[in-house]
Amino acid sequence: MTLEDDTRPGAIPVPSLEYVMSVRLELGNAFTSPTLSSGVQYGQVDVLSGDFSGPDIRGIALPSGGDTPVVRADGVVLLDARYFLQTDDGVLIRIANRGVFRMPSDVRRRIDAGEPVDPGEYYIRTSPTFEVPLGRYDWLSRHTFVGIGRRHQTGNLIHYYRVD
Amino acid sequence: MTDMPAGIDPVPPPPELVHALTVVLELDHATGSLRTPVMSSRLAYGHIGVKGGWFRGKDLSGVLIAGGGDWPTIRDDGVVSFDASYFLRAQDGTIIRLHNRGLRFTGGPGDAPDESWVPGAPRAFAETDGVYFRTTPQFDVEPGPHAWLSRTVFVGVGARTPTGNRIDYYAVT
Numbered sequence: 038m039t040l041e042d043d044t045r046p047g048a049i050p051v052p053s054l055e056y057v058m059s060v061r062l063e064l065g066n067a068f069t070s071p072t073l074s075s076g077v078q079y080g081q082v083d084v085l086s087g088d089f090s091g092p093d094i095r096g097i098a099l100p101s102g103g104d105t106p107v108v109r110a111d112g113v114v115l116l117d118a119r120y121f122l123q124t125d126d127g128v129l130i131r132i133a134n135r136g137v138f139r140m141p142s143d144v145r146r147r148i149d150a151g152e153p154v155d156p157g158e159y160y161i162r163t164s165p166t167f168e169v170p171l172g173r174y175d176w177l178s179r180h181t182f183v184g185i186g187r188r189h190q191t192g193n194l195i196h197y198y199r200v201d
Numbered sequence: 202m203t204d205m206p207a208g209i210d211p212v213p214p215p216p217e218l219v220h221a222l223t224v225v226l227e228l229d230h231a232t233g234s235l236r237t238p239v240m241s242s243r244l245a246y247g248h249i250g251v252k253g254g255w256f257r258g259k260d261l262s263g264v265l266i267a268g269g270g271d272w273p274t275i276r277d278d279g280v281v282s283f284d285a286s287y288f289l290r291a292q293d294g295t296i297i298r299l300h301n302r303g304l305r306f307t308g309g310p311g312d313a314p315d316e317s318w319v320p321g322a323p324r325a326f327a328e329t330d331g332v333y334f335r336t337t338p339q340f341d342v343e344p345g346p347h348a349w350l351s352r353t354v355f356v357g358v359g360a361r362t363p364t365g366n367r368i369d370y371y372a373v374t
Contacts, residue, residue, distance in 0.1 A: 066268030068288060070296045073341040074351040079298045081269040081288065083250065102248040105269060105286045119272050120248065121235060129235040131246045168237040168246060178237075 054183065054198035058091025060122070060132075062098055063192040069108065078108035084120045087192070094174060096124035106138070114138035116163060128174055134195075136163030136184065151190045161186030163195065218371035221355060222258025224289070224299070226251055226265060228365035234275060245275040251287045254365065261347060263291035271301075280306040283336075295347050301368075303336030303357065334359035336368060 066083040073079065087098030102120030109115065116136040123129055140148075140159040147154050163184035167177035181200040186193050234247030254265035269287035276282055282304055289297040336357030340350035359368040 068266055068268055070288060070298055070341075071343050073296070073298060073343055074348055075341050079286075079288075079341065081286065083268050100250075102250075102270070102272060103268070119246075131235045131237070168235060170235075170237055 053201045055201050056091065057182070057197050057199050058089050058094050059194060059196045060087060060089040060098060061192065061194045062087040064103070065191075066103075072110075076110060080104070080106045080108060080114070082106075084118075085192075089122055091197075094124060096122055096128075098122055104134075112139070114140075116161075124174065126173075128170060128172065130174065130177065131168040132165050133168075134163045134165040134184065136161065136186070138186075140188065148188050148190060154188075156187055159188065161188060161193070161195070165197065217374045218356065219374055220258070221350075221353075221370050221372045222256050222261055223367060223369045224254065224256040224265070225362065225367045226254040226287075226365040228252060228270070234273075244277055247271075247273045247275060249273070251285075252365075256289055258370075261291060263289055263295075263297075266290055278306075280304055291347060293346070295343050295345055297343075297347065297350065298341040299338055300341070301336050301338045301357065303334070303338075303359070305332065305334040305359065307332050332360075334361075334366075334368075338370060 063085045064082045065085045066081070068082070069080040070078050081103060083100070083103035084098055085100055089096055089098065099121045102118070104116055104118035106117055107115045114137070116134060116138050118134040119132070121129055121131055138159075138161050140161075144154055144158045161184075163186065165182050165184055167182075169175050169177045182197050183200060184195040184197050186195040229250040229252050234245045236245040248270060250270040251265055251267060253267050256263055256265070266288040269285075271283050271285035273281050273283040283302065285299070285301040287299055289299060291297065336359060338355050338357050340353075340355070342348050342351045354373040355370045356373060357368045357370045359366050
């Protein structure tokens with residue numbers, strides 16, 4: 038096989054995304070710093086409660102962490118969240134969720150006011166990693182996932198897809 | 202004195218450590234930790250939230266902003282490697298981000314101090330005997346009178362208190 042063959046589209050299969058679950062979080066204690074000496078703003082927000090469900094998994098989000106994002110000078114927010122999920126059969130799952138959050142200020146204002154906003158008006162995408170004990174859910178720590186987020190007045194909703 | 206390789210001057214004296222501030226944290230230990238045999242036999246993750254607290258130093262004092270906390274990793278060897286992030290609000294309104302990484306384990310080479318030099322500071326538990334609790338913090342501060350905190354290297358020495366912990370920070374001069 039030549040290099041030319043290797044670089045044809047489709048020589049490596051195009052990944053497909055398989056829906057696995059949606060995580061709904063209620064958030065609180067939000068704080069965003071002014072611009073600090075490093076040139077960025079830092080934020081923090083705690084996970085207060087939540088739940089999640091998918092075809093083969095469901096449970097709750099524990100009040101066990103939150104997000105410590107960086108707000109760049111260009112307004113893009115780099116998400117860096119860490120917290121725990123607990124399945125309905127008692128398994129703890131740690132999620133570390135990094136991502137990109139872009140939202141025009143007027144869209145944020147409308148969401149904060151509880152007004153309906155088209156999800157196409159902003160961008161929340163994440164690349165989570167899951168730490169899971171060996172057992173029924175350990176496939177979560179053997180795959181790559183992407184998350185697609187929706188923001189609402191008091192929290193967010195993120196749909197997760199396995200990269201197959 | 203130790204022999205040095207050719208061309209290296211005698212070892213300079215160690216830098217002086219000057220106390221800069223003491224931070225007393227009220228913590229929420231309610232949430233547990235997760236052991237993940239996927240990663241290794243004993244590795245575990247935890248979370249401890251910051252409920253509040255206060256800090257005091259030379260020309261500097263204020264309170265902790267509730268939220269944020271520590272996301273420690275409990276290693277196979279029993280050492281807790283912590284990675285904490287939270288905010289301080291100085292009395293003059295200056296916001297200070299504290300990103301604090303460090304180690305805590307028992308049977309360490311040094312004892313944490315237990316003096317309560319700041320009025321009202323909680324007494325540390327007697328557990329300070331044989332506990333190694335040291336941190337390498339990074340401060341990120343708004344421009345202004347406290348900006349030197351983000352241009353200085355510090356070391357922290359910690360001790361648990363009945364409701365959280367206390368960490369004394371020393372500037373490396």
